[in-house]
Amino acid sequence: MATRTAAQRRQEARAEYDAFLAACPARDLLETISDKWVSLLLTALADGPRRYSDLSRIVAGVSQKMLTQSLRSMERDGLVSRTVTASVPVRVDYALTGLGEDLLPLMRAIKDWAESHIEQVEAARASYDARAAQS
Template sequence: MATRTIEQRRQDARAAYDAYLAACPARQLLDTISDKWVSLLLNALADGPKRYSDLSRIVAGVSQKMLTQTLRSMERDGLVTRTVTPAVPVRVDYELTGLGRDLQPLMRAIKSWAESHIEQVHEARADYDARA
């Protein structure tokens, strides 16, 4: 086995987490957090724990199946915790973890940007469509 220099090892370490590479784990995480349901749920949970039914009401248009799958994915990635309280009916609450809270300012900024710039985007789309 050839001996590698410190600089070669540094380059290898940088390349290991280069999101432009298809196999990069960071790219997989970017795929997850760029999902529309993930971003909406992260924002919906910003004010504290919510029940499944609350999230279903807050995030309009999400099906039960997609809400369940997205919350499971977020839990698996360490973005939310799921707390089950035995009662009749069973109560299930979701809350952001430390990782989820760290991501929150970015997601809030993206949501805010989208809400404040949607008119400009609509105008750009109309201009583009008129030219095409």
């Protein structure tokens, strides 16, 4: 086995978590957190724990399948916790974990940016589409 210098070891460590590389584990995480449902669910949980049915109402358009898949993915990644309370009917609450709370300001900022810039984006899209139609 070849001996590596400290600089080589640091370079290798940096490469391990370079999201531009296809095999980087951070790339999978970026894929998860860039999902529209994940970003909307994170911001929906900002005010505290919510039941599945509450999340379904708050995040319009999400199917039961996508809501379930997104929440499971977020739970697996440590962004949300799932608490089951034995009652009739069974109560299931979802809440942000510390990791999810760390991510929340970024997601909230992206959501706010999208809401405040949508008119400019729509104008740019219309302009692009008009130019493309003339080509």
